[in-house]
Amino acid sequence: MTTKALTLIEPRRSLLSLDLQALWQYRELLYFLVWREVKVRYKQTAIGIAWAVLRPVLTMLIFTVVFGHFAAMPSDGLPYALFAYTALLPWSYFAEAVGRSGVCLVGDANLLRKVYFPRLVIPLASVLSPLVDFAATFVVLVGMMAWFGVVPTRAVIALPLFLALALCTALAMGLWLSALHVRYRDVGHTIPVLIQMLMYASPIAYPVAIVPERWRLLYSLNPMVGVVEGFRWGLLGSAAPDLRVMAVSTVVVMVLLITGAVFFRRMERSFADVV
């Protein structure tokens, strides 16, 4: 007779165990949850995934008219439409990822109440699934760059790093927000406002150059500043992001991410009872 795996059930004492091993065991579930979100997202819509593209494109058009034309916002010497859309690319991904992951646990409340699996899988899936939308919006960018005749610089190879930073930022926020959301439904109302505030605190409609020098350090605490800067640097050849700024935002993200994961694991124990 083979010896069977032993599962222990007891009150958790250590707060720092992330149990990444369990997460690895359930990696296929992660895949299926991502796949579910992607599949379900645009079911019963007439234009399907085109919505993923349409939203940033429409925002870009509005920005171009309002900020580019009316307000004559400087755009690092680039066509304003391209300038804005390049920033909207990581931004849309980030906004979508935070929006989805922030409320993901309550959305899957029946799963939390009825089955066991590492709960971290749910926010992870919510952060990964908008990458599909990102890919679709990226195709449009390639078209726009060809149209405006802009050639990416060699720094384009750093793009995945910036995307990874956006992903980590979204995940960090998603972990905090979703765990809080289980207990306080206020979070659901806060998220859209939070995302909007962050958008104006990121150089999307305007270049970093117009932010007064003395505010820069505080400003760069927002990790999306570095991400947007990095995208413009790699794709459009504008000035490289300040290394100091990048270091600050990366540290901020890592702190948020680790504390977020610990907080999530701590709250996880009561998810099924409270949600």
Add this chain to the structure above:
Amino acid sequence: MSQLAIRATGLSKQYRLGPTKLRHNTLRDELTFGFKRIFRRNGRVRSESDRIWALKDVSFEMKEGEALGIIGLNGAGKSTLLKLLSRITEPTEGRGEIFGRLGALLEVGTGFHYELTGRENVYLSGAILGMRKAEIDKKLDAIIDFAALEQFIDTPVKHYSTGMFVRLAFSVAAHQDPDILLVDEVLSVGDLGFQRKCMDYMQRLRERDATVIVVSHNMFAVKTLCKRAIYLAEGRVRFDGAAEEAIALYEREGRLGTAPWAYQMMGGNPSGAQIRITDVQLFDEGGMPRAVFDHGERIRVCIEFDAAERVMHPNFNVSFFRSDNLPCCNHNTAMDGLPIPWIEGKGAIEVVTPPVKLVADLYSIHVMVWDARFERLYAAQVGATCHVRHRELNKHFGVFHEPAKWRWVSGENGLVSTGAAPGVGRS
């Protein structure tokens, strides 16, 4: 030879619910509460009484291949125990050891998404239950086959009927092949043929030496599947042993308790009721106390009551509830032609039912006292239980059976003239 499958040692779970005013659902509540606590230093707002032990000191061991039934009233901690064992929630105290792969079936259709097709849902729900993709690939045909849904497997499940949905969902769950299976009251869904399949499946699991824990209100299911049962009461193990004995104890102690559904209607305080049912006894027509009746016999229900104050126009009700909690029939003084002007103090009243036509099953008899217009409920108690016996009739035939009149419309003695229906009435 047989090894240990589950060992639970002092498993306890505390919930901090308490009175509703102490619950903090929004950040604002929590903040104001926090401030109050800071300013009111000595006031221990959250006391021990706000916490309840949903489960306390539950210990038991199960050998591989054993089948265990868990019974108890609503709120006795049955579901909490399953949730702890399946790791959905963590115990407050104690520990459990599970040897082998554990599958839990706490709900049919967990993780199903209405927009996805049947096939897609098989993968999704399988993954949620902890199956690997390769495993689902291998079992896909068997799953679809078991659910008998070949034609509809690529249709979104939102177009499924409830029966189809349940069949597919159960089919996925049934193919987990766990070493240990936890089942919570799911076998009572679906149509007759499907229920048979479920029972067969459980039996097959048993033959394969899987360990099974069944939570059910259906004492028959518990009796059929399990030799052993744990009777939980108020979060503690009241009895652990032979299923027959556990069920007998449960039925004895469940007597004269307030019916669970009536708590709300009676203002949450049944002890302050104006009328108390002090005893309910069952006799046959001849006056002999009985608990088992044959289909077609009359049952004499004798009710003793105590009215603390004068109650005008009381309406005594006797209702039969089947073991799956289905209300089956009702006799009441108002409709059966015994108007009562008022009652006060102690008394007894008796009803002799018409020949019982209910199908064979276990019934609990609820005794209620309403006002004449069924607006106010004075008392509602689970009075007694009785079995109705019949060789064939069971709940798959419906609620009751009465002979009907049949006659030939064409053909005679089974010799149908078209010849298309061979052998009707012959052989």
